[in-house]
Amino acid sequence: MDGSALSGQEKGAGADAGKQAAAPGAADGLPPVPTREELIAKVRAYHPRVKSELLGQAYDFAKKHHGQQTRDSGEAYYSHPIRVANLLADVHLDEVTIVAGLLHDVVEDTEIDIGDIEVRFGADVAELVDGVTKLDKLEFTSKEAAQAENFQKFILAMTSDIRVLLVKLADRLHNMETLHHRKKVESRQRTARETMDIYAPLARRVGLYDVAARMDDMAFQELNPDARRAILYRLEELELENQGDLDRIREDLTKLLNETGLNYRLRGRRKQPYSLWRKLERKSISFRDVADLFAFRVILQNPKDCYCVLGAIHTHWACIPDRFRDFISVPKPNGYASLHTTVRASGNRRVELQIRTEAMDRTAEYGVAAHWGYKNRSYGFDVDSARAAGLDPEANLKAFAELLRDGAEPGEFLEHAKLEMYREHVFAFTPKGKLIILPAGAMPLDFAYAVHSAVGDTAVGVRINGEEKSMRRPLKNGDVVDIIRGRAPASVIGWEAMTYTGRAKSKQRKLERDRESAEFRRLGEGLINQALRRAGADPVDVMLIEVAKKLKLDSIDDLREEAGRGKVLTSAIVRAAFPGYEPERTDDLDKTPIDSRHAPLFVEGKDLTPGVTLHLGQCCHPLPGDRIIGVQVPDKGLVVHVSSCSRLAEYDDQPELWRDLRWTELAKTGAVAIGRIRINASNQKGVLAKLCSAVAESNGNIVGISTGTRQPDFIELMMDIEVEDLKRLTQILAALRSLAVVDRAVRDQEGQDEQ
Secondary structure, X not given: OOOOOOOOOOOOHHHHXXXXXEOOOOXXXXXXXXXXXXXXXXXXXXXXXXXXXXXXXXXXXXXHHHOOOEOOOOEEXXXXXXXXXXXXXXXXXXXXXHHHHHHOOHHHHOOOOHHXXXXXXOHHHHHHHHHHHHHHOOOOOOOHHHHHHHHHHHHHHHHHOHHHHHHHHHHHHHHHHOHHHOOOHHHHHHHHHHHHHHHHHHHHHOOOHHHHHHHHHHHHHHHOHHHHHHHHHHHHHHHHHOHHHHHHHHHHHHHHHHHHOOOOEEXXXXXXXXXXXXXXXXXXXXXXXXXXXXXXXXXXXXHHHHHHHHHHHHHHOEEXXXXXXXXXXXXXXXXXXXXXXXXXXXXXXXXXXEEEEHHHHHHHHHHHHHHEEEEOOEXXXXXXXXXXXXXXXXXXXXXXXXXXXXXXXXXHHHHHHHHHHXXXXXXEEOOOOOEEEEEOOOOHHHHHHHHOHXXXXXXXXXXXXXXXXXXXXXXXXXXXXXXEEOOOXXXXXXXXXXXXXXXXXXXXXXXXXXXXXXXXXXXXXXXXHHHHHHOOOOXXXXXXXXXXXXXXXOOHHHHHHHHHOOXXXXXXXXXXXXXOOOOOOHHHOOOEEOOOOOHHHHEEOOOOOOOOOEEEOOOOOOOEOEOEEEEEEOOOEEEEEXXXXXXXXXXXXXXXXXXXXXXXXXXXXXXEEEEEEEEEEXXXXXXXXXXXXXXXXXXXXXXXXXXXXXXXXXXXXXXXXXXXXXXXXXXXXXXXXOOOOEEEEEEOXXXXXXX
């Protein structure tokens, strides 16, 4: 959007209510607040059938209900939603969006609720206002996990209707324009950082390059004012220094364009301070090395004229080959289309030229907002024109929504979404010629998932331009990519190093989760069947779905998986199947856990203070059979360690804190403890099932598994295993070491490598 196109300010009306409102007028260098009649006239100019009465009612409604509320600038608060609506009208948006712009703050800042909006202005307006109101309640500046969760909600709200984002961008841009009125530095910087990290990239994502540039520059001014001032000073200095060359280039270009006989507009521009700062920082170059420091834009009537002018320019001036981009033939995913070229012009000066049509220029300025207009005698979003421009409004934020559907964790989602917004693109093709647009740096597995989920799930290799290549090879513009597929879905070993996009990573992670769940279900099925047979029952005669319901699980598969993971004991399953059943063998019964809560039952010592709080050391996981020592830790109690634990060295000079301890008889006969082991095993299909079977056959019960280092040929696993004592854990370690897939199995315990 151009310099007059979007505005907005942080709410804070509750805090500002009661201040004397200043007369609405020009503030912060912005144009005066438009009157009711001026706003209606602006909309009518491009939408003659606009419902003027509806717009007028919304204008009056906002003005009335914001009442005497003011902004930090002292300006009447109602000026804010009116400015937002005016800016939405600048880009010719539909009346529903403009009415929503007028009303977007009334639900949050006044006594009006969303039901009142629906009754007075209709369901469409109410839905947009509700969407913007929900976004306003999200903050991106809290702890990382909460920030990520809020970003998920933010994307979901926007994917339901892109107009929610357009109103919010208008609101945020005006917030930035008036940011300097906030008194607290922390608040200003928090909003500036949020704008730079979230809102500007989203604006760029939907093609609002001017909005994104203005947001970035205002945020840059707040976050690094000294750097911005230095860049502006240097830009002005260079512009004065090179004014003669620039004037000659403009004259030569004008003469060249006139000779073509085409209708055109010629515009010059200077690079934005923040954009220049990023380029200088990223490429470690000087001002003089920036090719597009000063650029010209040639705007014509149709694509044919664009290529005609390009030919004339390249005939007249030498082009720099690696600086040419044809975004008309292959538009960017957000619909941006233009020819970009850099030439050596008068005075051997490198100058960037952008050549585009009027329609392309409007899309470049307004992005998704450029495609609201007349269609079938009504005013609305022209889907056909948007798709013809390379922009699919329904799929524009598809990459983010797919991450959500694939169950990405909030932190993972935020990381990939930010990367997705910032990345440039690479253009590759399927063997049948279909264009696939991916972030620069994408690899064949990313390409496979961009084609279809089933292609990615079964990918095992790739041919690029007819030759078999490594799955680790980054794709290049123009590559023809043919994915080699296997028979069944399976995660690719080493996929972490073979994926770049969030979609591919989340899909591969999902395949791993599915495979792991399947292995646990197979293991659980064996454990359940074994327990039922010990109880004298044939597994086929037991209604496991009823057992699952009694244990508050949804399905038999869930029951098997929970049993395989050790989260449901087989004795509990037998009792659920046969109420009142008591096994003859006592080791089949659930035993009291040896943990910090029950520690007084299992640990004793002659100089142990009665009533002292006991904690089992998580550094060494003591087991019955270990020699144990207690250390009195201030404000915590007595911590029980294995005598060989390396942590004890911290207390070598404080012998008064040490206590001699021993296990009680109950610990030796009537309890279970958790032992932790570390396993290095071959990274191959079915390895987890083999490990779990070995543990189960040694009468160990796995209660937790986590993955450490993972490489294409090996995997490191941590297992928490329920055992009676050290002897049982030693037997389990011996059983694991006997497996061909195991390279190393040790007790994970500080102070000793293995038992």
